[in-house]
Amino acid sequence: MDWHTRYTQQATWTRDLRAYLFEKAGLANARRVLEVGCGTGAILRGLVTSGSLYGLDLNPAALAECRVHAPEAALVHGNALSLPYSNKSFDIVYCHFLLLWVRDPLQALLEMKRVTKSGGYILAFAEPDYSNRIDKPEELVQLGKWQVESLKRQGANPSFGGRLAESFFQAGIKINETGTIQGVEKESSPEEWEIEWAVIESDLAGFVPVEDIQRMKRSDQRARARGERVLHVPTFFAWGQA
Numbered sequence: 318m319d320w321h322t323r324y325t326q327q328a329t330w331t332r333d334l335r336a337y338l339f340e341k342a343g344l345a346n347a348r349r350v351l352e353v354g355c356g357t358g359a360i361l362r363g364l365v366t367s368g369s370l371y372g373l374d375l376n377p378a379a380l381a382e383c384r385v386h387a388p389e390a391a392l393v394h395g396n397a398l399s400l401p402y403s404n405k406s407f408d409i410v411y412c413h414f415l416l417l418w419v420r421d422p423l424q425a426l427l428e429m430k431r432v433t434k435s436g437g438y439i440l441a442f443a444e445p446d447y448s449n450r451i452d453k454p455e456e457l458v459q460l461g462k463w464q465v466e467s468l469k470r471q472g473a474n475p476s477f478g479g480r481l482a483e484s485f486f487q488a489g490i491k492i493n494e495t496g497t498i499q500g501v502e503k504e505s506s507p508e509e510w511e512i513e514w515a516v517i518e519s520d521l522a523g524f525v526p527v528e529d530i531q532r533m534k535r536s537d538q539r540a541r542a543r544g545e546r547v548l549h550v551p552t553f554f555a556w557g558q559a
Protein backbone atom coordinates (compact mmCIF):
# COMPACT_ATOMS: atom_id res chain seq x y z
CA MET A 318 0.00 0.00 0.00
CA ASP A 319 1.32 3.44 -0.96
CA TRP A 320 0.36 5.37 2.17
CA HIS A 321 1.28 8.80 0.84
CA THR A 322 -1.17 8.30 -2.05
CA ARG A 323 -3.84 7.25 0.43
CA TYR A 324 -3.20 10.18 2.79
CA THR A 325 -3.17 12.59 -0.15
CA GLN A 326 -6.56 11.24 -1.20
CA GLN A 327 -7.92 11.64 2.34
CA ALA A 328 -6.58 15.18 2.38
CA THR A 329 -8.87 16.09 -0.52
CA TRP A 330 -11.90 15.29 1.68
CA THR A 331 -11.02 18.09 4.11
CA ARG A 332 -9.51 20.63 1.70
CA ASP A 333 -12.33 23.19 1.98
CA LEU A 334 -12.67 22.76 5.74
CA ARG A 335 -8.93 23.27 6.25
CA ALA A 336 -8.90 26.40 4.09
CA TYR A 337 -11.82 27.81 6.10
CA LEU A 338 -10.56 26.95 9.58
CA PHE A 339 -6.88 27.72 9.00
CA GLU A 340 -7.87 31.19 7.82
CA LYS A 341 -9.98 31.71 10.95
CA ALA A 342 -7.08 30.50 13.10
CA GLY A 343 -4.71 32.96 11.40
CA LEU A 344 -2.37 30.42 9.82
CA ALA A 345 -0.77 32.96 7.47
CA ASN A 346 0.63 34.99 10.38
CA ALA A 347 1.13 32.22 12.94
CA ARG A 348 4.66 31.98 14.32
CA ARG A 349 4.75 28.25 15.20
CA VAL A 350 2.42 25.58 13.83
CA LEU A 351 2.45 21.88 14.80
CA GLU A 352 0.82 18.82 13.21
CA VAL A 353 0.57 15.91 15.64
CA GLY A 354 0.61 12.60 13.72
CA CYS A 355 1.85 14.24 10.51
CA GLY A 356 2.33 10.94 8.67
CA THR A 357 3.92 11.38 5.24
CA GLY A 358 3.22 15.13 5.17
CA ALA A 359 0.06 15.14 3.04
CA ILE A 360 -1.29 18.12 5.03
CA LEU A 361 1.91 19.71 6.28
CA ARG A 362 3.43 20.12 2.83
CA GLY A 363 0.66 22.43 1.61
CA LEU A 364 0.68 24.91 4.49
CA VAL A 365 1.41 28.54 3.74
CA THR A 366 2.58 30.53 6.74
CA SER A 367 5.20 33.14 7.49
CA GLY A 368 6.09 31.18 10.63
CA SER A 369 7.72 27.81 11.29
CA LEU A 370 6.20 24.39 10.69
CA TYR A 371 6.64 21.40 13.01
CA GLY A 372 5.53 17.79 12.68
CA LEU A 373 5.59 14.77 14.99
CA ASP A 374 4.81 11.12 14.31
CA LEU A 375 5.26 7.74 15.93
CA ASN A 376 6.21 6.01 12.69
CA PRO A 377 9.83 6.58 11.53
CA ALA A 378 9.06 5.37 7.97
CA ALA A 379 6.25 7.93 7.60
CA LEU A 380 8.54 10.65 8.96
CA ALA A 381 11.23 9.74 6.42
CA GLU A 382 8.68 10.31 3.64
CA CYS A 383 7.47 13.48 5.31
CA ARG A 384 11.04 14.83 5.14
CA VAL A 385 10.80 14.53 1.35
CA HIS A 386 7.35 16.08 1.00
CA ALA A 387 7.68 18.84 3.62
CA PRO A 388 11.43 19.57 3.81
CA GLU A 389 10.86 22.95 5.45
CA ALA A 390 9.16 21.41 8.52
CA ALA A 391 11.05 20.52 11.72
CA LEU A 392 10.14 16.87 12.22
CA VAL A 393 10.38 14.80 15.38
CA HIS A 394 9.88 11.13 16.12
CA GLY A 395 7.57 11.10 19.14
CA ASN A 396 4.28 10.18 20.74
CA ALA A 397 1.14 12.32 20.85
CA LEU A 398 0.65 11.16 24.44
CA SER A 399 3.79 12.95 25.59
CA LEU A 400 4.74 15.80 23.28
CA PRO A 401 8.41 16.84 23.44
CA TYR A 402 7.64 20.58 23.38
CA SER A 403 7.41 23.31 26.02
CA ASN A 404 4.16 24.54 27.48
CA LYS A 405 2.37 27.25 25.47
CA SER A 406 4.88 27.19 22.61
CA PHE A 407 2.63 26.99 19.50
CA ASP A 408 0.03 29.31 17.97
CA ILE A 409 -1.74 26.46 16.15
CA VAL A 410 -1.71 22.73 16.92
CA TYR A 411 -3.75 20.43 14.71
CA CYS A 412 -4.33 16.80 13.77
CA HIS A 413 -5.96 15.03 10.82
CA PHE A 414 -7.19 11.42 11.01
CA LEU A 415 -5.11 10.88 14.16
CA LEU A 416 -7.12 10.50 17.36
CA LEU A 417 -8.93 7.30 16.36
CA TRP A 418 -5.46 5.67 16.26
CA VAL A 419 -4.30 6.90 19.66
CA ARG A 420 -4.69 4.64 22.70
CA ASP A 421 -5.73 7.57 24.93
CA PRO A 422 -7.15 10.39 22.76
CA LEU A 423 -8.04 12.52 25.78
CA GLN A 424 -4.39 12.50 26.89
CA ALA A 425 -3.37 13.49 23.33
CA LEU A 426 -5.79 16.43 23.42
CA LEU A 427 -4.50 17.46 26.87
CA GLU A 428 -0.98 17.46 25.44
CA MET A 429 -2.09 19.46 22.39
CA LYS A 430 -3.67 21.99 24.73
CA ARG A 431 -0.60 22.12 26.97
CA VAL A 432 1.74 23.08 24.12
CA THR A 433 -0.68 25.68 22.67
CA LYS A 434 -0.34 29.33 23.73
CA SER A 435 -3.26 30.79 25.71
CA GLY A 436 -5.79 31.86 23.11
CA GLY A 437 -4.03 29.77 20.45
CA TYR A 438 -5.94 27.24 18.38
CA ILE A 439 -6.37 23.46 18.51
CA LEU A 440 -7.95 21.80 15.50
CA ALA A 441 -8.98 18.20 14.82
CA PHE A 442 -10.01 18.11 11.18
CA ALA A 443 -11.23 14.57 10.60
CA GLU A 444 -12.24 11.80 12.98
CA PRO A 445 -14.60 9.17 11.52
CA ASP A 446 -17.41 7.29 13.22
CA TYR A 447 -17.62 3.94 11.45
CA SER A 448 -20.30 2.68 13.85
CA ASN A 449 -22.75 4.94 12.00
CA ARG A 450 -21.53 4.06 8.54
CA ILE A 451 -24.21 3.64 5.86
CA ASP A 452 -23.69 1.07 3.10
CA LYS A 453 -26.19 0.44 0.33
CA PRO A 454 -27.30 -1.82 -1.26
CA GLU A 455 -27.84 -4.28 1.57
CA GLU A 456 -25.33 -6.84 0.26
CA LEU A 457 -22.51 -4.34 0.99
CA VAL A 458 -23.37 -3.87 4.68
CA GLN A 459 -21.01 -6.75 5.46
CA LEU A 460 -18.13 -4.81 3.90
CA GLY A 461 -18.64 -2.03 6.46
CA LYS A 462 -18.65 -4.61 9.27
CA TRP A 463 -15.37 -6.10 8.04
CA GLN A 464 -13.78 -2.67 7.89
CA VAL A 465 -14.84 -1.90 11.47
CA GLU A 466 -13.37 -5.24 12.56
CA SER A 467 -10.17 -4.51 10.65
CA LEU A 468 -9.76 -1.09 12.31
CA LYS A 469 -10.24 -2.67 15.73
CA ARG A 470 -7.65 -5.34 14.92
CA GLN A 471 -5.22 -2.58 13.91
CA GLY A 472 -5.73 -0.91 17.29
CA ALA A 473 -7.99 1.94 16.18
CA ASN A 474 -11.24 3.08 17.79
CA PRO A 475 -13.58 3.09 14.74
CA SER A 476 -16.27 5.15 16.48
CA PHE A 477 -14.05 7.82 18.08
CA GLY A 478 -15.43 10.55 15.79
CA GLY A 479 -18.72 10.53 17.70
CA ARG A 480 -16.77 11.34 20.90
CA LEU A 481 -14.60 14.12 19.50
CA ALA A 482 -16.54 17.11 20.82
CA GLU A 483 -16.98 15.51 24.24
CA SER A 484 -13.23 14.83 24.35
CA PHE A 485 -12.46 18.50 23.55
CA PHE A 486 -14.77 19.45 26.38
CA GLN A 487 -13.10 17.01 28.79
CA ALA A 488 -9.67 18.34 27.81
CA GLY A 489 -10.81 21.86 28.72
CA ILE A 490 -10.57 23.15 25.16
CA LYS A 491 -13.13 25.88 24.51
CA ILE A 492 -14.96 24.70 21.37
CA ASN A 493 -15.51 27.29 18.65
CA GLU A 494 -17.20 24.97 16.17
CA THR A 495 -17.80 21.26 15.73
CA GLY A 496 -19.78 19.14 13.30
CA THR A 497 -19.44 16.67 10.47
CA ILE A 498 -17.56 17.25 7.26
CA GLN A 499 -19.85 17.95 4.36
CA GLY A 500 -19.53 16.30 0.99
CA VAL A 501 -16.94 13.63 1.74
CA GLU A 502 -17.19 11.98 -1.68
CA LYS A 503 -15.31 8.73 -1.28
CA GLU A 504 -14.40 6.89 -4.45
CA SER A 505 -15.86 9.55 -6.72
CA SER A 506 -13.53 8.73 -9.63
CA PRO A 507 -12.22 5.38 -10.95
CA GLU A 508 -8.76 6.25 -9.58
CA GLU A 509 -10.17 6.96 -6.12
CA TRP A 510 -12.16 3.74 -6.24
CA GLU A 511 -8.94 1.82 -6.98
CA ILE A 512 -7.14 3.48 -4.05
CA GLU A 513 -10.10 2.79 -1.74
CA TRP A 514 -10.09 -0.87 -2.76
CA ALA A 515 -6.33 -1.18 -2.36
CA VAL A 516 -6.85 -0.06 1.26
CA ILE A 517 -9.77 -2.47 1.75
CA GLU A 518 -7.82 -5.41 0.30
CA SER A 519 -4.80 -4.63 2.45
CA ASP A 520 -6.94 -4.14 5.60
CA LEU A 521 -9.00 -7.32 5.19
CA ALA A 522 -6.18 -9.61 4.08
CA GLY A 523 -5.57 -12.31 6.65
CA PHE A 524 -8.99 -12.44 8.27
CA VAL A 525 -11.44 -12.36 5.33
CA PRO A 526 -11.00 -15.01 2.59
CA VAL A 527 -9.69 -13.51 -0.67
CA GLU A 528 -12.67 -14.86 -2.65
CA ASP A 529 -15.13 -13.12 -0.28
CA ILE A 530 -13.25 -9.84 -0.66
CA GLN A 531 -13.30 -10.16 -4.45
CA ARG A 532 -17.01 -11.04 -4.42
CA MET A 533 -17.68 -7.87 -2.42
CA LYS A 534 -15.52 -5.83 -4.80
CA ARG A 535 -17.58 -7.05 -7.77
CA SER A 536 -20.84 -6.23 -5.92
CA ASP A 537 -19.53 -2.76 -5.21
CA GLN A 538 -18.57 -2.26 -8.85
CA ARG A 539 -21.98 -3.43 -10.10
CA ALA A 540 -23.87 -1.28 -7.61
CA ARG A 541 -21.83 1.71 -8.71
CA ALA A 542 -22.53 1.01 -12.38
CA ARG A 543 -26.26 0.91 -11.55
CA GLY A 544 -25.94 4.17 -9.60
CA GLU A 545 -27.17 2.42 -6.44
CA ARG A 546 -24.06 2.57 -4.27
CA VAL A 547 -24.27 4.61 -1.07
CA LEU A 548 -21.29 4.85 1.28
CA HIS A 549 -21.32 7.40 4.05
CA VAL A 550 -19.02 7.54 7.06
CA PRO A 551 -19.88 10.45 9.38
CA THR A 552 -16.58 12.26 9.89
CA PHE A 553 -16.29 14.87 12.63
CA PHE A 554 -14.21 17.99 13.12
CA ALA A 555 -13.78 20.31 16.09
CA TRP A 556 -11.70 23.38 16.76
CA GLY A 557 -11.27 25.53 19.80
CA GLN A 558 -8.94 27.61 21.92
CA ALA A 559 -6.52 26.84 24.69
Ligand SMILES: C[S@@+](CC[C@H](N)C(=O)[O-])C[C@H]1O[C@@H](n2cnc3c(N)ncnc32)[C@H](O)[C@@H]1O
Pocket residue numbers: 324325327328353354355356357358359360373374375376379395396397398412413414415418419420
Ligand atom coordinates in the same frame (compact mmCIF):
# COMPACT_ATOMS: atom_id res chain seq x y z
C1 LIG B 1 -4.07 8.03 9.21
S1 LIG B 1 -2.44 8.63 9.44
C2 LIG B 1 -2.67 10.37 9.12
C3 LIG B 1 -1.42 11.10 8.76
C4 LIG B 1 -1.59 12.58 8.47
N1 LIG B 1 -2.12 13.28 9.61
C5 LIG B 1 -2.51 12.77 7.30
O1 LIG B 1 -3.69 13.05 7.49
O2 LIG B 1 -2.02 12.62 6.17
C6 LIG B 1 -2.23 8.60 11.19
C7 LIG B 1 -0.83 8.91 11.61
O3 LIG B 1 -0.80 9.02 13.03
C8 LIG B 1 0.38 8.43 13.50
N2 LIG B 1 0.18 8.07 14.91
C9 LIG B 1 -0.62 7.11 15.42
N3 LIG B 1 -0.56 7.10 16.76
C10 LIG B 1 0.31 8.08 17.12
C11 LIG B 1 0.79 8.57 18.36
N4 LIG B 1 0.41 8.02 19.52
N5 LIG B 1 1.68 9.59 18.34
C12 LIG B 1 2.08 10.15 17.17
N6 LIG B 1 1.66 9.72 15.97
C13 LIG B 1 0.78 8.71 15.93
C14 LIG B 1 0.60 7.25 12.58
O4 LIG B 1 1.96 6.83 12.61
C15 LIG B 1 0.19 7.84 11.24
O5 LIG B 1 1.27 8.42 10.56
